Amino acid sequence: MKIDSRAASRTLAEIGNWRAVLLHGDDAGLIRERARACVRLVGGSTDDPFRVAILDADQHARIEEEAGALSLIGGRRAVWVREVQDSALAGVMAALSLDTDTLLVLEAPGLAARAKLRTTLEGHRSVAVIGCYPEEGRALAGSLSGLFRDASVSIDRDALTWLSSVLGADRGAVRQEVEKLILYAGEGGRLGLDDVQDCIGDSATATLDDATSAAMAGDRVSADTALERALAEGLSPIALARACLSLMTRLGKVMGWMDEGKSRQEALKQLRPPVFFRKAESFGKALERWDRETLARACEAVQGFERACKQTGSPDLALSRRLIAQLCLGPRSFRG
Template identity: 50%
Template sequence: MKIDTRSVGKVLNAPEAWRFVLLHGDDSGLIREYASDLVRRVAGSLDDPFRVATLTRETHDRFEEEATALSLDGGQRVVWVREGTDTLAGPVSGVLDGTGSALIVVEAGPLPARGKLRKLAEERKDSASVGCYPEEGRALEASVRRMFAERQVGITAEALGWLVSQLGADRAGVRNEIEKLALYAGPDHELDLDDVRVCIGDSGSASIDDSVFLAMEGDRTGTDLALERALSEGANPVAVARVLLGHISRLRRVKAAVEQGVSRADAMRSLRPPVFFKKQQSFERALQLWSLPALAELASRTQAFELSCKQTGAMDVLLCRRHLSVIAARAAAASRRR
């Protein structure tokens, strides 16, 4: 059965209803989070040697043995398979057609829509296929707010908007930032914008932000330094693409409003979250250098860059360096012409 991300609760909250759960997609952090949740709900922990069998790519050949083994303590067993591929489709199908009772949880990366493993999970009523892709916009805001609520921590709307704009795409990275902020706040405290900036202002996401702003205003040296700092802190090129697309979108919104007669100051004040005061001059310089058609074309090129980074074997770091370098060079050339 194919499960929409909005309906994933029916899988996570009722693991006893399924024999096989396939978690696949681009967000490895979200895949691991869902898998861990399922395993913990069934077995009570992630490392019970009697009820949890964890298989990596090197031990996939033990799948049928583990999936048909009996539980020594009477509880349901879980076979947790990582790095799943279509080669597992046959063994999984054979086990599902048998009399075993173990829950099979398979983590996989991006799988083709017509792939054997996805087809198996989507066609059987006792199986679930859950696509795990990076959240953005309102979906990410809702997830972040829920994570804070689980820790009895509040957050203002302004702080939430700014935080979401800084977070990367991977769920593991998002959860790490939430854990850090929740620890800083403590239970029953509401985080405001200053709190959030104090906690993550020196993180890799802030370095991404710096590299994007500097590229759009034509500072080639500053762009290179900020990007290398972000990459050394663990940032990934897809996260850079997401931040860049968000910045371009905000520039286009202000640019369009100004061309319709709204003052630049009023147009910038209308942005939510607002432009960080330390970035306002950089934002204004970019507004002067990029026309609306140029921003639209750059958005299209950045989407293509993000897609290229997701291709198997892509030299994503090299692509990222080149993309920001070209943007900075274009902005610098536009500045010289002014």
């Protein structure tokens, strides 16, 4: 059954009522986080060999076998299957036909919308099919607030705004940075803007934002420097694509409001979250450089870059450097 994104949290909290959950989408970090939570909820932990079985891509032939196995110490079992694609459909359906309460947790990053596995399980009433996509803007800020609240840490509004504007799209990277901040603040602590910037100012996620902002503004030296720092910190090219698309979407919104007759200042005030003050200059330069037509073509180029990076054996680091160079050249690189 396809689960609406608004009901995802509630469904995951009640995952014990389901036979299986299929987690798909572009955010591999969020998929892994949700899968881990499901396994813990049913199996008690993620490393109990009696109640949890973890199957990687080369072990999918054992799905039915593991689903039918009994726990030697009692309790419900969870079978955690990673890198699932259509080839696993037969094993999954065989497992679901068994008279067992074992929970199947299926990780399927990048699974196509028309994939047989996805369409089949969306029609299965005992299977929860949940999309996991990168959060942006208000949704990301809300998730961050929740993570800090759960850890009994408070964060100032300007610090939260800055944090949500620089963090990348991958949930795994976001959680790493949040855990770092929680450790820094301590239980019951409070985080201000200076605290947050001191803790993550040099992270790959922050340099991603620097690289994309500088590139769109035409600052080749700053863009290249920030990109190389991000590469050294383990940049995900997919995260680079998401950072570019996020900035381009925000630029497009401001351009649209200006086309409707609003002044530049009025349009910027309407943007949520607002442009962080340290990025105001580069954002303004980008507005002056780009127009709606070339911005749309640049978005298409970034989407093509993301697709290319998902191909096996893709020279993704070289493609990342080329993309930043193209954006630095500006609209003339994307005119027909």
